[in-house]
Amino acid sequence: MDGSGIDYQAVFQALPAGIALLTPDLVYLDVNEAFLSMSGRTREQIIGRHLFDVFPDNPDDPAATGMRNLRASLERVVATGERDTMALQRYDVESADRPGVWQERYWSPVNVxxxxxxxxxxxxVHRVEEVTELIRVRGAHSDEDRARVLESELYTRGRELQAVNERLRRAHAREREVALHLQEAMLPTPGPLGHHRSAVRYLPATGALNVCGDWYDLVDxxxxxxxxxxxxxxxGLRAAGVMGQLRSALSAASRVAQGPAQALEGLGLYARSIDGAESATVVSVFIDWDGRTLTYSSAGHPPPALCAPDGAVAFLDQATDPPLGARPEHARRPQARTAFTDGSTxxxxxxxxxxxxxxxxDVGLERLAEALARHRTADPDALADALLADLVPPAGITDDTALVVLRL
Structure with a gap:
């Protein structure tokens, strides 16, 4: 399970369609119960073996092309990185109990x-649905009849699904656009911090609705x-609304609290009254400019990074506590303090x-430390852009990202 509390292994096994997970070399890593049931194989007969060792071509039917088409589809997905929805395929399956006896089967595969x-x-991800019974029920007897009947059925269903998917895509696009506008309105560029320079960035997830849950705040x-x-x-919109409430509440608390722990305690109590604020994470740092110290407290959030002028990077991870609302009862939060030198980031x-x-x-934190040390002499705006350029993969990110850079 992950932080959502969803047991994805149980979900995988409960899926009604047959699902197999393959390496790019077409070796089975895992299959669900539906796949085992329709294939007539045990897990031991499949896992760790090559796809076409488990399911070879029928040697008695040299004209069969189903397995060859499947191989071509999978290799095309590996080469292009794009999903492939295959047309109806006939590929026979050898009986597990009677070697040499082949059963005529029809399949509708999708490879992702x-x-x-x-x-x-x-x-x-190889998803396959068996449609042999559908062909039999329709009363088609020849391969040509069966193919014609199923092609018509699949075409009709495909058009219906395509229309539904297009409506969902447009609805998601509208919600994403509204949520991003709301996010932008609630995350304005902060004002000047005296003679100290700062930069902020918000980067939405690439091509996804998984946006608008991240936020930042600076109170001078x-x-x-x-x-x-x-x-x-x-x-989406719900996360953006919750984000705005939490940001405003912490901004107000930071103006009257003695330190970040006290501010987060007040925020945690407030979060209990907001639907959707459970398990939100946040880290707060109070900068004492005269004493040159950082006092910080974290509610389940990744640790801030402090880069000294010589390039040494330390993560502020000595005052970490569970996310907001994670405890059944209110408790005091820890905070820690560390010194900084002028010119640190x-x-x-x-x-x-x-x-x-x-x-x-830890791999991601090390990557951040290396990039921060490498670009430490850049001004905050250039440094923020350099960190995003170094750390965001070419395919984009699957979660939105907020970033704050301050020159101390």
Whole structure:
């Protein structure tokens, strides 16, 4: 499970369609129960083996092209990184109990790539639905009749699904546009912080509705500045609304709190009254300009990075606590303090900048530290752009990202 509380392995096994996960070399990594049931194979007979070792061509029917077409489709997906919905295929399956006995079967396959952070294909999702019974029920007897009947059926269903998908796409596009406008209105560029330079960035997820849960805030007070970033669980208009409430509440709390821990305690109590604020993460840093110290507290958020003028990078990770509303009862939050030298750089960010699927978070933090040290002499605006250029993969990000850079 991930932070959403959803057991994705259980979901995978419960899917009604047969699903197989393959390496780019077409070796089985996992299959669900529906796939095992329709193929008549056990998990031990499939996992770790090559697709066409488990399901070879029927040697008694040299004219059969189903398996060859499937291989071509999968190899095309690996090469292009694009999904391929195949036409109806006939490929026979050898009986697991009676070797040499082949059963005539008809299938409707879809092959989908799963991309790695660098944009290459890391995994293939092979979804297949058996339609043999549909052909039999329709009373078609010859291969040509069966193909004609099923082609018509699939065409009709395909057009219906295409229309539904287009309506959903347009609705999602409208919601994404409205949510982004709302996000932009609630995240204005901060004013000057005395003679200290700063830069902020908000980068929406690429081609997805998973936007508008990330936020930042800078509050300039006499002798100190409070800076924070946060991340709301969820996306779209609802996340943008929750984000705006939490940002405003923390901004107000930071003006009267003695420190970041007290500000987050007040925010946590407020979050309990907001539907959708549960498990939101946030980190707050109070900058004491005269004492040259940073006091910070984190509610389940990735740690800010402090880069010294010599390029040494430290992560502020000594005062981390659970996300907002994660505890059943209110409790005091920890805070920690560290000194900084003039010319240091403080970077706060949300997890979209450093987290990648199937990658440990420490790898992303190390990548951030290296980029920050490499570009540390740039002014905050140029540094913010350089960090995004170095850390955002070519295929874009799947989660929105907020970034704050301050020269201390």
């Amino acid at each position: 790539p799963v991309l790695a952070a660098d944009g290459t294909v890391a995994l293939l 007070l006499p002798g100190r500045t409070a800076v924070a970033v946060g991340d709301v669980v969820g996306h 403080l970077v706060l960010y949300t997890d979209g900048l450093v987290e990648r699927r199937r990658e440990d978070i």
